[in-house]
Amino acid sequence: MSEQNPLLEGLRLRRSPDSCALVVFGASGDLTRRKIFPALYSLAVRRLLPERFGVVGVARTEQTTKQWIAAMKKAVAEHGRDELEADVWEELAAGMRYVATDFADDRGEDAVVEALDALDERRGIEGNRLYYLAVPPAAFETIVTELGERRGSAGWTRLIVEKPFGNDRDSAQRLNEILGRHFAEEEVFRIDHYLGKETVQNMLALRFANGIFEPIWNRQFIDHVQITVAESIGIEGRAAFYEQAGAIRDVFQNHLLQLIALTAMEPPIDFTADAVRNEKVKVLRSLHTPGPKSVVRGQYGRGFVEGEEVPGYREEPDVGSDSGTETYVAAKLYVDNWRWADTPFYVRAGKRMPRRETTIAIQFQRAPHPPFAEIAGEGLRPNVLLIHVQPDEGVALAIGAKVPGAGMSIRTVHMDFLFGGAFRTSLPEAYERLILDAMLGDATLFTRADEVDEQWALVDAIVAGWKRDRPAFPNYPAGSWGPAPADDLLHRDGRSWRRH
Ligand code: BG6
Secondary structure, three states: OOOOOHHHHHHHOOOOOOOEEEEEEOOOOHHHHHHHHHHHHHHHHOOOOOOOEEEEEEEOOOOOHHHHHHHHHHHHHHHOOOOOOHHHHHHHHHOEEEEEOOOOOOOOOHHHHHHHHHHHHHHOOOOOEEEEEOOOHHHHHHHHHHHHHOOOOOOOEEEEEOOOOOOOHHHHHHHHHHHHHHOOHHHEEEOOHHHHOHHHHHHHHHHHOOOOOHHHOOOOOEEEEEEEEEOOOOOOOOHHHHHHHHHHHHHHHHHHHHHHHHHHOOOOOOOOHHHHHHHHHHHHHHEOOOOHHHEEEEOEEOEEEOOEEEOOHHHOOOOOOOOOOOOEEEEEEEEOOOOOOOOEEEEEEEOOOOOOEEEEEEEEOOOOOOOOOHHHHHOOOOOEEEEEEEOOOEEEEEEEEEOOOOOOOEEEEEEEEEHHHHHOOOOOOHHHHHHHHHHHOOOOOOEOHHHHHHHHHHHHHHHHHHOOOOOOOOOEEOOOOOOHHHHHHHHOOOOOOOOO
């Protein structure tokens, strides 16, 4: 009998990526500086990049390759998790080229093709291309069409597509249609960076590599699930984007719904991209559209966060003084299937909360009949399995334990596993894992077209309900845990958000 667990094998096995060129569109942008280059550098430090490798940065900003390399070096020093080592950086920089061009121009792509041909020749890259679209959606169609029409016959071509993936179901379908004209689904890697987080993947390990959780992972044993994506930061100067998006499109549509999908999905038959995504999409499809009473939106006013006074959302640069954009959303959702029927999933996401915290809390049913005297019950709360996605990454199980001393007094204590403590290593950034997986052609941790479609279908239905009335914003002070109606959402069911 084999002792191998195919799911674990999938999590463990690592191949080395083929030689390839990474082409970053949006090479002078924020994402490239904050995430893509620090991730590439960390991969280089760990010798995880292909042996023959090069990066072509493409943007409209006029600058030389030398200037761009200097800017990326600074970005790595500022945002990277590893100390900058001169020899590792030089090796990476030797394969970097910058091309200032506009794809909207007729011959815009020629300069990129020339840079790639030169790279192929010098570094023996053999035509493999990974295109990274870190550009606003408006630039998307032109670039994808050009790439599609000019794709070469040598090597593979893959596309990493950043969020936002559309603004509603129609626009996302249009993007998928444009992609589909030139690329197969296996060649498209839609980023939801939450899927690259170690702790999010740990949900799969926790559920499917352990025998004890799966039998109780259902409506018979679980009272409800709470998912919190709280951020202490505001919108960080991104008003132009955020005014169009709001919390529901920015975080709920993608990160939150993916966390629900991973929590609620059935065991996949193996850890391949389609097996995992087939199960996730079933959950997304089973989500019941919540009625207006089951969704709460909020917008922060002035307040104090981590001891500092901060402006209200409407006072942020480039936000209108009567903006109706939500910076907080909470919902009660149901996954309509045999495993979860009638088990509420309470979820919330907000900016300017008291602190940064992403957790998934699985609250089990109360013990049916605690046989202790009256005093005992006071401290006896239901068991909770807490998955700390960030910060303080780890898992904790809340259990009732006897307080030492006479009598039988019970208190809740935590059995804790902390990533940092157990593995004594700093956790890789989500982008490291995702870029490497795209180079390996493994799409397991990327969202498939049908998942995005289901996610938007739900969001469109919620947003349609919002058009009817204008909420009285702001309705929560910065530095609080959100508007009062979000508490009522749980109180009505005799429950409350987990204490912080
Ligand atoms: C992004 C959103 O997708 O996720 C941001 O656009 C948000 O508004 C960010 O701040 C949160 O990511 P993380 O990894 O910091 O939790």
